[in-house]
Amino acid sequence: MSDYNFAYLDEQTKRMIRRAILKGLAVPGYQVPFASREMPMPYGWGTGGVQVSAATLTPDDTLKVIDQGADDTTNAVSIRKFFEKTAGVETTEETEKASVIQTRHRIPEAELTEDQILVYQVPIPEPLRFLEPRETETRKMHALQEYGLMHVKLYEDISQHGAIATAYAYPVKVEGRYVMDPSPIPKFDNPKMEMAAIQLFGAGREQRIYAVPPYTQVVSLDFEDYPFEASKAEHACDLCGSEHSYLDEVILDDAGNRMFVCSDTDYCRSRREAGHSGRLSEEAA
Amino acid sequence: MSLQTSSAVYAGGFSNPPVASAHAFRAAMNAMARPGEVQEITGATPPEGISPAAGCLLLTLCDPETGVFLAPGADTEAVRAWLAFHTGAPIVAAEQADFVLGSWEALMPLARFRTGTPEYPDRSATLIVEVPGFGTPNAQLRGPGIKGTAEMQLPELAAFQDNAVLYPLGLDFFFTSGSQVAALPRSTQVAAEA
Numbered sequence: 054m055s056d057y058n059f060a061y062l063d064e065q066t067k068r069m070i071r072r073a074i075l076k077g078l079a080v081p082g083y084q085v086p087f088a089s090r091e092m093p094m095p096y097g098w099g100t101g102g103v104q105v106s107a108a109t110l111t112p113d114d115t116l117k118v119i120d121q122g123a124d125d126t127t128n129a130v131s132i133r134k135f136f137e138k139t140a141g142v143e144t145t146e147e148t149e150k151a152s153v154i155q156t157r158h159r160i161p162e163a164e165l166t167e168d169q170i171l172v173y174q175v176p177i178p179e180p181l182r183f184l185e186p187r188e189t190e191t192r193k194m195h196a197l198q199e200y201g202l203m204h205v206k207l208y209e210d211i212s213q214h215g216a217i218a219t220a221y222a223y224p225v226k227v228e229g230r231y232v233m234d235p236s237p238i239p240k241f242d243n244p245k246m247e248m249a250a251i252q253l254f255g256a257g258r259e260q261r262i263y264a265v266p267p268y269t270q271v272v273s274l275d276f277e278d279y280p281f282e283a284s285k286a287e288h289a290c291d292l293c294g295s296e297h298s299y300l301d302e303v304i305l306d307d308a309g310n311r312m313f314v315c316s317d318t319d320y321c322r323s324r325r326e327a328g329h330s331g332r333l334s335e336e337a338a
Numbered sequence: 339m340s341l342q343t344s345s346a347v348y349a350g351g352f353s354n355p356p357v358a359s360a361h362a363f364r365a366a367m368n369a370m371a372r373p374g375e376v377q378e379i380t381g382a383t384p385p386e387g388i389s390p391a392a393g394c395l396l397l398t399l400c401d402p403e404t405g406v407f408l409a410p411g412a413d414t415e416a417v418r419a420w421l422a423f424h425t426g427a428p429i430v431a432a433e434q435a436d437f438v439l440g441s442w443e444a445l446m447p448l449a450r451f452r453t454g455t456p457e458y459p460d461r462s463a464t465l466i467v468e469v470p471g472f473g474t475p476n477a478q479l480r481g482p483g484i485k486g487t488a489e490m491q492l493p494e495l496a497a498f499q500d501n502a503v504l505y506p507l508g509l510d511f512f513f514t515s516g517s518q519v520a521a522l523p524r525s526t527q528v529a530a531e532a
Contacts, residue, residue, distance in 0.1 A: 059356035067356075068401050071363045072436075075399075076460035078370045079510040079523035081482045085460045109367070111360040196456035228482050228525065230506060249485075251371045266371040266483035266525075 060107040061139040066090055070108035070262065074253060077264035082227030083195070084178050084261040092257065093135075098128055099157060100257030102174035103135070106155050109170060109253065110136065115143040117151035122159040122299070122316035129157070146319050158221070160242040162298050162320035165250035167267060173236045175256040178263065180224045180234040200232050203274060211279055220284070226272045227265060235271075241285045241299045246271040288313040293324035294331040347419040350383035352397055358382075362398040369512065369521035374479045374488035376472050379519045385416035391514035392439060392466050397424055399464075400437055405430030409440025412468070438465045442493035453507040462524075466512045469493065472520060481526040489531060490520065498528040 058064070066088075073087040092100040110116065116136050120129040124146040132155060133144045145151050148163040155172040165171060177183075181191045184202045194200070203224055210218045223240035227233050235243060236254060246252065252265040265271060275281035286300045291312040298320055300313040312333055315321035325334065352358035358381035365379040384393030400406055406427045408417060421427055432438065432450045445465060454462035475489035477498070492498060501508045501524055508524030522528075 059360065064355060064359065065401055065403075067359070067363075068399060069403065071367075072399055072404070073460070074367060075370050075464070075510070076462070078367065078483070079525060080459050080506050081525060083459060083506060086458075108363070111364055112357055113361075192457045251367070264371075268485045269482035 057139040059112070059140055060110050060136065061092075062090065062104065062107045066104075067108045070104055073262040074105065074108065074264060077253070077262050078251070078266050080231075081265050081269050082225075082231030082233040082263060084256075084263045087260055087262050089257045089260040094131070096258040097176065099132055099155070099174035101255030101259075101262070102155050102157070102172050102257075103132060103255075104257060105253050105255035105262060106132075106136065106153060106172050107140070109172065110140050110142055110153060112140070112142060114152045115145050115150055116140075117145050117148065117154045117319075118156075119154065119159060119161065119317075119319075120157045121301075122161070122320075123318045125318060147323070148317075148319050158237045158239075159299070159316060160238060160245045160248075162315070162317040164245075165248050167249045169250040171248075171250050171252045173238075173252065173254045175234065175236040175254045175259070175261070177222075178234055178254065178256040178259050178261040180222075180232050195231060198230070200226075203232055204276075207274060207276070211276075217275065217279060217281075223281075224274050226274060228270050229272075232274070233263065233265075233271075239285070239299055240273065240281070241283045243271070243273045243281070244283050286313055289331060290315045290321060290324075291331040291333040293321045293329045293334070295321070295324055295329070346385055346416065347423050350385065350393070350420065351424045352381050355397075359398045362394040365519060366395060366398060366512070366521075369519050370483075370510070370523055372483045372488075373481065373522050373526045374484070374490035374520060376518050376520045378517055379514075380517050385414070385420050387414055388412055388417055388439065389468055389514045390517050391519045392468060392512075395466055395512055395514065395519065396421060396427075396437070396439070400425040400427040402426040402428070404436040405434050407432045407435035407438045407463075409438065409444035411444045412440045435463050438463055439468070440466075441468050448497055448501070448509065451509055453504055453509060456507070459506040459508075462507065462509060464510045464512065466514055467493070469513045469515050471515050472513070472518060476531050478529045478531050479522070479526050480529070481523075483523075484526070490522070492522070492528065495528055495530060498522060498526070502527055 073085040118129040120126040222237040273281040298315045365377040382393035451463040477492045479488040511522045
């Protein structure tokens with residue numbers, strides 16, 4: 054065991070974060086201010102998610118960390134190691150075995166259960182920020198449910214591109230009240246937010262925590278004549294053949310060859326182990 | 339203060355605070371995220387007059403930054419001394435409290451507790467209501483955290499219906515009995531059990 058307090062943060066900090074989480078769950082989608090601490094990693098690397106995870110973890114938990122769906126990228130590996138060292142928790146790459154999943158910009162393909170907690174890393178928690186830079190004003194807009202500006206933004210998308218061009222961080226309305234930033238997940242993931250697991254959101258630099266309890270209504274904003282569409286690349290995964298997962302595009306050479314692979318590495322691996330294969334898997338090649 | 343009462347003041351905290359409070363918080367979070375579901379919460383042995391579940395919540399959530407109001411019945415020398423030693427939380431008036439502890443009757447009237455402001459609905463009181471148990475459900479619950487409907491025993495219905503009307507302002511409730519806790523946030527719609 055290390056010389057850190059369990060899960061790195063001191064107890065008073067954890068209590069402050071825990072109080073914010075409880076208020077966040079009581080008012081789904083509302084951003085609760087909290088006294089974010091400096092963490093041993095730079096802003097933008099998940100300091101908010103890490104603090105929420107630290108306040109939520111128990112020694113019995115199994116932690117999974119993903120970065121854009123992948124378990125093996127720098128951000129995911131370093132956060133996993135951080136909690137292995139400071140909390141001594143078990144870690145896993147398998148979605149089904151995890152009880153707490155910290156994520157950067159994806160929701161796992163496998164359906165989450167009531168026994169799981171999903172912690173999002175959030176860069177800009179305020180969905181209205183790029184439309185109105187003043188915090189005093191956006192607070193008032195949330196208080197008055199003044200969300201017309203957001204619909205104007207989506208309308209401008211349509212008038213400019215013929216469709217709603219927002220592809221990630223697509224705004225949602227939670228339980229008919231608060232417009233919320235789902236963090237920069239692809240809009241493909243938006244429909245999954247009505248799930249059985251507890252969803253917690255932590256923004257470290259911006260000092261906000263918010264939450265979505267299980268089975269809470271989460272509606273992506275849209276128009277009657279331009280309904281929301283959960284889009285993805287029109288391909289199957291070239292490794293596991295899945296036609297239902299969110300895909301990353303990988304450039305293979307200078308000749309314009311490319312491949313599409315599942316962004317969720319654990320989902321792709323488990324499908325390949327179950328015998329599925331795609332266009333470029335070794336058996337096919 | 340006799341030797342016996344003073345040792346009761348120092349005893350009864352979490353034996354391993356970081357781990358025990360993590361487990362207690364998980365129970366509290368599951369309760370708040372799933373209104374009406376009863377969770378086990380253990381680890382604290384508070385003085386006589388308040389339940390172990392309420393003691394766990396106080397140890398997990400209160401510190402010098404949170405004002406606590408003890409309603410008549412829960413407001414004893416022993417509880418004040420225990421709370422002061424283990425959490426350092428100041429005892430404040432009902433109107434300023436972040437956390438409130440007491441039986442349902444002792445908590446009346448609810449209108450005096452903070453419900454937050456339109457810009458900061460989180461600046462509201464959390465009430466820890468000591469109840470005899472979670473026996474026969476008399477209320478049907480709907481809202482965030484609930485798949486379809488849930489059932490729960492509540493001390494009365496009207497007060498919670500009035501509280502839900504204030505949404506997104508309002509009070510959030512924990513109910514404690516023995517080593518069990520359940521919760522009812524302001525977001526829950528309460529109706530009479532059909």
